Amino acid sequence: MINVNEYFEGSVKSLAYTSAEGKSTIGVIEKGEYEFGTSSHETMTVIEGQLDALLPGEEEWQSYTKGQTFEIEANTSFKVKTHVQSSYLCKYR
DSSP states (O other): OOEEEEEGGGTEEEEEEEETTEEEEEEEEOSEEEEEEOSSOEEEEEEESEEEEEOTTOSSOEEEETTOEEEEOTTOEEEEEESSOEEEEEEEO
16 A cells, blocks of 8 residues: 655655565655654655755754665654755655
C-alpha cells in the first residue's frame, strides 16, 4: 500500500511505502523553511537539489546535496530549508 502525505499546505509531499528494508517515504520539498517532528529514527538522503538542515542540539545549519545523508533520532524535531525544489528518501527504524 502506498500512502500520500502532504504538509505545509502542499509545499512538502511524500509517498510512504513499506519494503523488505522497512518503512520509507520519498518526497519533494518546495523552496522554503520547514520544521518536522520525529516519532522514530530517520535517515534522510537527498536525491536531487540541496537541503540545509538544523539538527537537534546543533547551532549551525549543514548543507546536504545529492547522495548525502543525515540522521535524526526519534522524538525530536529538526528544521530543513531549501532554495530550490528538492527531493529526498527517508528511511524509518
